[in-house]
Amino acid sequence: MDRFLFAGGFKRRVLVVDDELINRELLGNMLGDHYEVVYAENGQEALGKLQGDESDISLILLDLLMPVMDGFTFIEKIQENEVLKRIPIIVMTSEKEAEVKSIKLGAADFITKPYDMPEVILARCERIIHLSEDNIIIRSTEKDHVTGLFTRDYFFEYIKRIEAHRKAPADVLVFNIDRFHLVNEMYGRTVGNTVLMRVADTLGEVLKDIAIIACRPEADTFYVYCDHIEDYSPLINEIQDKFINSSGSAKIRLRSGIYLNADAETDIEIRFDRAKTACDKIRGDFTASVSYYSKDLHLRSIYQERLIKDIDQAIENGDLKVYFQPKYDITDVKPKLRSAEALIRWVHPELGIVHPGDFIPLFESNGLIQKVDNYVWSKAAQQIKEWKEKFGRSISVSVNVSRIDIFDPALKEKLRKIIESNGLDEKELVLEITESAYADNAGSLTEVTNSLRESGFKIEMDDFGAGYSSLNMITTIPIDVLKLDMGFVRKMEEDDKNLKLVEIILDIAKFLDVPVVAEGVETKAQLDLLKCMGCQIIQGYYFSKPVPADEFEKFIVQENG
Amino acid sequence: MLTIDKLNEYGANTAEGVARCMGNEALYLRLASTVADQPEFAKLNDFIASGDLNSAFEAAHALKGVLANLSITPLYEKVCEITELLRARTDTDYSPLLSEIGSLKDELKRLIDSE
Structure with missing residues (x-):
């Protein structure tokens, strides 16, 4: 590394300050091969050199007793200058007291x-320059320029050093700003940086009695290593209040994950990963601002790691099974089988049945959902083809298109291939998108759905009303079917308010001229109520739970029969 | 002209001096040749005569450094002696020491000027 730095004829500049010509010549002769040597006869002249053309000085060799301005005065002068004081000085003296x-x-x-x-002098010069440059590099890289907190690598390195001496229990804290990308998008990076600084300041103020070291490892994440305390709730509340006050917005929220009395035997980075797991668990959950890393969470994260590891094999071995749940048209007296929804089931050879709630959100968060979706699309398409051949009837099947798929530029091409290889018509494979994709990126979603519809695909808006529904969205996004979230169906019998809500949604659908599918219908009473309000299609246990393809066939046979 | 032999005879530790010049004898001899003309010799005499011991100390101290670096031992030893006395601002008769320094300097000057 050093050799590399010295390559290319680059010579550092050394300033020799001595009033005696003989001394200057001796030093110049010693250093000349390795450094570019600049001379000054006294402190005053040396100050001039530092501010002149040859100001890029790596080292100063300084005599003490000199006329005009002596060495001590020179040192005092340059200590006053933030830039100059970083240049290392080697004092040349014969006096013991002067050394001290x-x-x-x-x-x-x-x-x-x-x-x-000369060898000794050269070695000392080289060592001092080396130390000083290392120091400058460390100073300029160990801190995050936005917040003044440490950067990730230095943070972990310092903790390792601290822990070599410090044996007391410590807590590991992770903070993250919810929806920070919105701040940058809406107000620009300058405001974003101000928010980051405020977080750093707030953490510094509130945690000052316990914090040992803090860093900003990336974007909107903060790590703090603290003395162990039992109860963080008052501190977290204080941080939350201060942050909301200073950011002036309750929409930007700080959430935290804490690993209390973190196991010192575990690698420090893993300890922070664990606190981060706790922190991520409450992402988007506005009722909780802190989450603690626990044994359960630990087991959960191990379980999730396993699922991530096993998904490829599950697809390969057919452990991932596609089930079908029928949808019935209830506009006539006798319900008619209209279509089906493809749903995924995972029967793990060792873990048993893996609940979709355990792997779908997980895979949505890390992108693996694309593999699952692609698999389901293919299986569903094959099934449509098979039923067509076997029963001479087209049962369209709806499949899930996750957010990440929507932003995949190859989406349309992937779907087209599947349709083509099974000899299907686009409208037979119905695409379900969730309204939450709209909140992320309304523009892209509109563009993608438009383009898919132009190719002949039908779009179903899934889980309508489950999240932050926007009336703007359903008029902007071109859709073919609206799916009423099953939560409404469950609650509509509870009171008039919920019932009214369902009625309103059905009215909106009527206005938009799209049919509504009600999910999660379990009873005759629910069905009658929905039918009465104008709902056309019903899906739920009332007709059937999701079943394997061969079991589904009995519904087709019944109708045909 | 000054030579290594002449300086050795004079009592200088030329091996050390040349080593400090990274083995460059020519440089060593050139620098040693300027020693006798150092203005500090005259300053030392003048300041002591006028009773300015502070300035006299500075002159002696500067001389001492140069002589040490060139390892001109006989002169160096005497200049050391006077430097320490001056450092303590000792009230004493400096003339015997000054004259010894003067003779050693003149002797060096003769070596420089001789063939």
Whole structure:
């Protein structure tokens, strides 16, 4: 590394300050092969050199007793200048007391007179320059320029050093700003940086009695390593209040994950990963601002790791099974089988049945959902083809299109291939998108759905009313079917308010001229109520739970029969 | 002209001096040749005569550094002696020491000027 730095004829500049020509010549002769040597006869002249054309000085060799301005005065002068004071100084003296005094004043080292042998002097110069440059590099890289907190690598390195001496229990804290990307998008990076600074300041203020070291490892994440305390709730509340006050917005929220009395035997980075797991668990959950890493969470994260590891094999071995749930048209007296929804089931050879709630959100968060979706699309398409051949009837099947699929530029091409290889018509594979995709990126979603519809695909808006539904969305996004979230169906019998809500949604659908599918219908009473309000299609246990393809066939046979 | 032999005879530790010049004899001899003309010799005499011991100390101290670096031992030893006395601002008769320094300097000057 050093050799590399010295390559290319690059020579660092050394300033020799001595009133005696003989001394200057001796030093110049020693250093000349390795450094570019600049001379000054006294402190005053040296100050001039530092501010002149040859100001890029790596080291100063300084005599103490000189006319005009002596060495001590020179050191004092340059200590006043933030930039100049970083240049290391080696004092040249024959006086023992002067050595102590100059080191105290800030000199990096001293050389005695008469001079040591040239090799010794060269080695000392080289070492001091090296130390000083390392120091400058560390100073400029160890801190995050936005918040002044440490950067990730230094943070972990310092903790390792701290823990070599410190044996007391410590807590590991992770903070993250919810929806920070919105701040940058809406207000620009400058405001975003201000928010980051406020977080750093707030954490510093509130945690000052316990915090040992803090860093900003990435974007909107903060790590704090603290002395162990039992109860963080008052501190977290204070941080939350201060942050909301200073950001002026309750929409930007700080959430935290805490690993209390973190196991010191575990690698420090893993300890922070664990606190981060706790922190991520409450992402988007506005009722909780802190989450603690626990044994359960630990087991859960191990379980999730396993699922991530096993998904490829599950697809390969057919452990991932596609089930079908029928949808019935209830506009006539006798319900008619209209279509089906493809749903995924995972029967793990060792873990048993893996609940979709355990793997779908997980895979949505890490992108693996694309693999699952692609698999389901293919299986569903094959099934449509098979039923067509077997029963001479087209049962369209709806499949899930996750958010990440929507932003995949190859989406249309992937779907087209599946349709083509099974000889289907686009409208037979119905695409279900969730309204939450709209909140993320309304523009892209509109563009993608438009383009898919132009190709002949039908779009179903899934889980309508489950999240932050927007009336704007359903008029902007071109859809073919609206799916009423099953939560409404469950609650509509509870009171008039919920019932009214369902009625309103059905009215909106009527206005938009799209049919509504009600999910989660379990009873005859629910069905009658929905039918009465104008709902056309019903899906739910009332007709059937999701079943394997061969079991589904009995519904087709019944109708045909 | 000054030579290594002449300086050795004079009592200088030329091996050390040349080593400090990274083995460059020519440089060593050139620098040693300027020693006798150092203005500090005259300053030392003048300041002591006028009773300015602070300035006299500075002159002696500067001389001492140069002589040490060139390892001109006989002169160096005497200049050391006077430097320490001056450092303590000792009230004493400096003339015997000054004259010894003067003779050693003149002797060096003769070596420089001789063939």
